[in-house]
Amino acid sequence: MKRTAATRRQAEQRGRKGERFAQIWLALRGWRTLAKRVRNPRGKVDLVMRRGNVVAFIEVKWRRDAEQLDHAIDMYRLRRVAAAAEACAHDYVMPGEDYRIDVMLVAPGQIPRHIVNAWQP
Template sequence: MNARLPRPAPKRRPKAAWRQAKGGAAFKAGHAAEWVAALWLMFKGYQVLGFRLKTRSGEIDLLARRGRILAVVEVKRRTSLNAALLALKPTQHDRLIAAGEAVRRNRPALQPLDLRIDMVALAPGRFPRHLRGVQRHGGG
């Protein structure tokens, strides 16, 4: 009788130190960009309700309210404002809508508000750019 022994699970190699440092730096830069965006929105009269809200549909960078608008805000930081403005892909836009609907559905006080997808684009040496009511573009 040939009994097969289970194969040992493959060993996972630890990330290279430089890759971990790069990932940590990107995480910190992204977090800093979200704070800059939040301050910019507060300066413009928005009430920031949450940072990095996780839902089954995806993560919301910022959730903000102004009047009857509930804004799901995606923060994009790139080397140029144009690159940041082009960074929101259609599939991500769809996920943001689904995530915003999930948050609104689970919080009764937010249910009467109108959901909108906004974006704050950031680039070195430039003022933040807030785009309200970002539409889905392209396919995929």
Template sequence: MSEAARSRRARHSGLAGRRGEWLAVLYLSAKGYRLLERRFGGKGGEIDLIMTRGNSIAFVEVKRRAALDEAAGAITADKRRLIEARIRQWLARNPWAMQRHLRADAVFLAPWRLPRHVPAVFELTL
């Protein structure tokens, strides 16, 4: 694959990811969640969305695939470790949040399907 083709593919993938994140924000907002932060982190991993509702803070991973089951399978053990590392980093900058109920959620997206929100998709080991 040429450098130009890789670059086009990366741009398309990034754009699709941002669209998916905004769709997840809209979906969760309709369920009463409020956005605290988007794309926290950076090189080495990021938390897609940080949302709050009531006394809970949800660190949300958004996965978009051709089918919802494929999206669900995309949160691997390595991905979980990266997410937890970023959560610890975010909590160090936001110590007030330690008084809240913390969980790792996911929103799975697939074309022509309603989003699937999975609260506490995996247990946090902070």
């Protein structure tokens, strides 16, 4: 199915809404936002969050229904997020701190699923 500019725009708006929801969800659990939508030549990271001495580079996936979330993330996407995180980690991670790649799966009417340390090369 070919996506039109309007459907791409709608998907982008839903994705940003999912990112805002994930950001608020994590903030209520003690995470502090360091950056949003970080882009570099190696990829994009949706959220960079810190709690204590851990910095999480977070990929957010929003789907219309929870059943679609099971297939929202794959190794290709995780590898791209990991590459983007590695390229910019020096901007957010201080010496002695840990960092990881997390995934937030978001669907309307569902409690978000936070997959901790989703990427382990």
